Amino acid sequence: MKIKKEKIGGVTLDYSYFDNKNKYSDGEEVENFILDVFKEERDIFEVLSSDNRWPVLYHLSPMRKNIVLPMSFNKENIILEIGSGMGAITGTLSEKVSKIDCVELSKIRSLVNAYRNKQCKNITIYVGNFNKIQLKKKYDVIVLIGVLEYAQMYIGGNNPFKDFLLISNNLLKTGGKLYIAIENRLGVKYFAGSPEDHWGKAYFGIEGYNADEIGAKTFSKSELENLLKASGFSNLYFFYPVPDYKLPKYIYSDEYLPKLSDEIPANVIYDIDNYRAFNEQNVFNTLKNTEDFKVLSNSFLVEAVKI
Numbered sequence: 001m002k003i004k005k006e007k008i009g010g011v012t013l014d015y016s017y018f019d020n021k022n023k024y025s026d027g028e029e030v031e032n033f034i035l036d037v038f039k040e041e042r043d044i045f046e047v048l049s050s051d052n053r054w055p056v057l058y059h060l061s062p063m064r065k066n067i068v069l070p071m072s073f074n075k076e077n078i079i080l081e082i083g084s085g086m087g088a089i090t091g092t093l094s095e096k097v098s099k100i101d102c103v104e105l106s107k108i109r110s111l112v113n114a115y116r117n118k119q120c121k122n123i124t125i126y127v128g129n130f131n132k133i134q135l136k137k138k139y140d141v142i143v144l145i146g147v148l149e150y151a152q153m154y155i156g157g158n159n160p161f162k163d164f165l166l167i168s169n170n171l172l173k174t175g176g177k178l179y180i181a182i183e184n185r186l187g188v189k190y191f192a193g194s195p196e197d198h199w200g201k202a203y204f205g206i207e208g209y210n211a212d213e214i215g216a217k218t219f220s221k222s223e224l225e226n227l228l229k230a231s232g233f234s235n236l237y238f239f240y241p242v243p244d245y246k247l248p249k250y251i252y253s254d255e256y257l258p259k260l261s262d263e264i265p266a267n268v269i270y271d272i273d274n275y276r277a278f279n280e281q282n283v284f285n286t287l288k289n290t291e292d293f294k295v296l297s298n299s300f301l302v303e304a305v306k307i
Contacts, residue, residue, distance in 0.1 A: 009118025013110055017128030024105050024150075026055040031108045034059055034086060038115035058246060059112075064088035066248045067145060067301060070239045071179050073097050077140040080171060082130055083147035087113030093143065094120045101139075103130045105154070130167075131155050138173045145181045145245070149198065149216040161217075165231035172306040178233060180302050181245040183218045187298035188283050189244075193275040202275065221295055224302060233304035240297040242284075251301065258288045 006013040025031060030053060037047055037060070044060050058064075068089050073079070077097040084090050084102035086109045094100045094117065102125040104110045110127045117123055126133050131154060151164035168178055183197050185205045190196065196204040198216035209217050219227065225236055240257075241248035243265045250265070252258055266281040287293040 006114075008111070008114035010121035010123070011114040011118055012124045013114055014124060014126045015107075015128075017126060017133045018107060019128065020107075025108070026059075028108075030055045031106075031112070035108060035112050035115065038112055059086045059088060061088075061247055063247045063249070065092045066251065067181055067241060067245055068092045068096075070251055070253065070301060071141075071143070071303070072177065073141060078137065079141045079143060080135070080139040081143045081145075082168070083144065083150075084113055084125065085109050085145075087116045089143075089145060090123060091117040091120060094123050097141075098122060100124075101126065101135070101137075103128070103133055105129060129154055135171060139171055139176060140173055141177045141179065142168050142172055143179045144168070145179075148180055148182055149218050152214055152217060161227060162231050165228065165233070169232045169306055174306060176306045178228075178304045178306070180224075180228075180304070181241070181299065182224070182302075183244065183299045184220065184297055185218045185223070186220045186296060187244075188280050188287075188296045189298050191277070191296075192280050192283075193277045221297075221300065224300065228302070228304045232307050234307050235303075235305040237303045238294060239301040239303070240294065241299055241301055242297070244299040245301055246299075252293075252297075254294070257290070257293055258284075260288050262288065264288070 004014065004016050006015070034056065037044070044062070048057065048060055065088065073096040075096070075098060079093055079097050079100045081090060081093060081100060081102045084104045090100065090102060090113055099122045102113065102123065104113065104125060104127060107127050110125045113125055148161065148164060151160040155164050157163050172178065190203065190206050193202050195202050205218055221238065228236055238254050240252040242250050242252065258264055264281065264284040287296060
């Protein structure tokens, strides 16, 4: 008999739409390891100091939570987090609002999220493909952290990125906010030779990707602006996490660009060997307090409002 719901601490897991396929994974061994870390309530900093695997750093680092800092919420808000993964920011979001619904493809990642945030009482995780899950309510805020770029793989259709945003728009209340964190297709690190984050190929994104291949794709600033406007969003406001949105040390914005005295951390690639054509830090030093910094930032966090 299929279990439709499970409770771990105060977190509810809803399996009504789960097809028993974990379609997105960093590897079964490392994901089960991370699950055991939270089941056994191990000290995160001890784990990070003894295990140098990139998935462990990415999923466990407290720096992940920094991406939430510029977001605007109130305690009455209801949030939808699409692609909540292992809950790196779910707990932080739950502290700021009355209710948070999560959507996540992977059962293992959803279990990590639940064990990680089991002290929270306002989290429901829907396990399954966002395209199949039937959500009835309207939300004040929707959060997509490293998610939009995968729309082609999970939404389908001739225009999956726009369709994904249209579905998100329909789930928002009028005036509701959408937050998207995503790599910049034209980020300085890619011109320097860093492999495209999802494909592992140098210059793959800045050359426009391969139209015949289905997979993750990111956008330039103007491309992202046009896509959001065509999907019913306005009042776009950009933030610029550095070195990127994954492990942001600093976050600049349209109103506050880096000053000449500010340190801009060089991009670090943890999991792929790469060639450096030039010193990225030197390039960013020449972009401080210029409009060009906005165009060439390694990644974006964008706030968009439903019309």
